[in-house]
Amino acid sequence: MKENKKQLLTGHQVVVQACIDAGATQMFGYPITPGTEILSGWIRRAESEPELDLKYLQTEDEIAAGFAVCGAIMAGEKTFTATAGPGTVLMQDAMGMADGMRLPFVAIVAQRGGPSSGTVIYSQQEVNLAIHGGNGEGLRIVYSPSTVEELYRLTRRTFNAAWKYRFPSVLLTDGYLLKTKQDVVLDFMGENVEAKPLVSEHTQKNIRNIYTFEQELMDELENQLADFTELSKDVIEFESYKTEGAQELIIAHGIVGAAANDSIDEL
Numbered sequence: 001m002k003e004n005k006k007q008l009l010t011g012h013q014v015v016v017q018a019c020i021d022a023g024a025t026q027m028f029g030y031p032i033t034p035g036t037e038i039l040s041g042w043i044r045r046a047e048s049e050p051e052l053d054l055k056y057l058q059t060e061d062e063i064a065a066g067f068a069v070c071g072a073i074m075a076g077e078k079t080f081t082a083t084a085g086p087g088t089v090l091m092q093d094a095m096g097m098a099d100g101m102r103l104p105f106v107a108i109v110a111q112r113g114g115p116s117s118g119t120v121i122y123s124q125q126e127v128n129l130a131i132h133g134g135n136g137e138g139l140r141i142v143y144s145p146s147t148v149e150e151l152y153r154l155t156r157r158t159f160n161a162a163w164k165y166r167f168p169s170v171l172l173t174d175g176y177l178l179k180t181k182q183d184v185v186l187d188f189m190g191e192n193v194e195a196k197p198l199v200s201e202h203t204q205k206n207i208r209n210i211y212t213f214e215q216e217l218m219d220e221l222e223n224q225l226a227d228f229t230e231l232s233k234d235v236i237e238f239e240s241y242k243t244e245g246a247q248e249l250i251i252a253h254g255i256v257g258a259a260a261n262d263s264i265d266e267l
Helices: 011-021 036-048 062-074 086-090 092-101 127-132 148-165 175-179 214-235 254-266
Strands: 006-010 026-029 055-058 079-083 106-111 141-143 169-174 181-185
Touching: 006 011, 011 036, 011 148, 011 169, 011 175, 026 036, 026 062, 036 055, 062 079, 062 086, 062 092, 079 086, 086 092, 086 127, 106 148, 106 175, 127 141, 127 169, 141 148, 148 169, 148 175, 148 181, 148 214, 169 175, 169 254, 175 254
Parallel strands: 026 055, 026 079, 079 106, 106 169, 141 169
Antiparallel strands: 006 181
């Protein structure tokens, strides 16, 4: 697939293409609605286009997928996972380790509200989990696209932010957007941030995520917060729509943001 050419694609297909274009080489995941098609789509591309040299592993569960991503990242592979709902909950242990070690962990989260089967079409019930999950001390970059074309651009940006700043990064979407099929132009400004090994097989390096003393942990958290505050100037983005002279303001993200724009037009 080529950029800048109109194509008829689903959101799932757009995400898979964005991951390939971002330079991702591996995916670890476990099937879960409504994100399964990202895993199956990646496998389909890997098997039908061997020249892409894409690797994948369907793990026994989301816990294993998350830790496999952490290991591959430390070896310098640009890898990712995709999950939803209960899978996002299970993956918080691995993401918590990525928080502490500042690994460029990339997760595509197809939100799924409620316990067990939950709401699998459209949902915004994993926002706090994406931002504040884990052990409560992590700092994460989270993007929430509202259109299929934004799915592409922000997936690319999620990888770049993760590897440039070394904070876990999440692309937060839902089944409604992923299952939408429409004409899209896959467009992204900028180059990929290169992935590099965080450890070497020739030397020993301990990337700490455990601290014996509270002061040690406090010092590390203050350093991370300072870095996160500085990078926020570059990664934060939003759009304003017909806000000039407004008496009431609607604040929304994701697919609800697109719906809010349509509602404002009707009003």
